[in-house]
Amino acid sequence: MPVTSAGILLYRQAAPGLLEVWIAHMGGPFWSRKDTHAWSVPKGEYSVGEDPLAAALREFAEEMGTPAPDADYRLLGEFKQPSGKLITVFAAEHDFQPERIVSNTFPLEWPKGSGRIQQYPEVDDARWFPEPEARSKLVKGQLPVLDALVQLVRAES
Numbered sequence: 001m002p003v004t005s006a007g008i009l010l011y012r013q014a015a016p017g018l019l020e021v022w023i024a025h026m027g028g029p030f031w032s033r034k035d036t037h038a039w040s041v042p043k044g045e046y047s048v049g050e051d052p053l054a055a056a057l058r059e060f061a062e063e064m065g066t067p068a069p070d071a072d073y074r075l076l077g078e079f080k081q082p083s084g085k086l087i088t089v090f091a092a093e094h095d096f097q098p099e100r101i102v103s104n105t106f107p108l109e110w111p112k113g114s115g116r117i118q119q120y121p122e123v124d125d126a127r128w129f130p131e132p133e134a135r136s137k138l139v140k141g142q143l144p145v146l147d148a149l150v151q152l153v154r155a156e157s
Contacts, residue, residue: 003085006056007043008068009076009149012095012128019131019153021146022096023138024063027103027121029110039137041089041145042126052088063123065102069094076148081141089145091152101126 010022023039025031031038044059046052053073060068071092079087103121110118129137134146 001048002080003045003083004048004052004088005043005045005085006052006059006088006090007041008056008060008073009041009089009091009145010069010071010094010096011091011149011153012093013153014128014130019150020128021131021134021149022126022128023134024101024123024126027124028106028108029120032124036136037139039129039134040139041087041142042123043087043089044122053090056088056090062104064098064126065100065104066098069096074152076145076152079142079144079148083141087142087145089148091149 012020014020022042024042025035025039042060042063043056044062046055057068069092071094073090073092076089076091079089081087101123103123105119105121107117108120109116110120131146131150135143138146
């Protein structure tokens with residue numbers, strides 16, 4: 001059974017024809033000096049039987065430090081990642097403007113083999129990016145999520 005995650009992709013129309021998306025830079029030492037393909041849809045794992053939208057809302061709040069906005073969330077789709085993980089993504093149009101980002105943390109032995117356990121934020125930055133720029137920021141396995149959003153927005157126009 002594959003690992004399952006659920007996430008939320010917020011978007012806004014900054015100007016006619018200018019689609020922007022809210023994405024997060026992954027935390028921890030592996031990602032600290034990376035920018036290209038080091039960002040992700042805010043997401044997290046959920047258990048079998050758990051409602052994916054409820055999980056996506058919970059994970060968004062944990063990673064952003066503030067609840068997801070009250071919006072009309074629509075299922076964007078399920079996307080298989082190169083790791084085999086399945087991500088269920090919900091999209092909503094909203095001009096999300098949190099005062100700050102305060103992510104939950106995870107423990108990690110660092111440096112590896114040192115025996116020293118440190119806490120790192122799951123997300124160390126999050127912000128709006130124009131859709132073309134987001135293509136170079138998102139991890140490659142999530143580019144189909146962005147493609148699906150572009151199709152959805154075009155279909156609504």
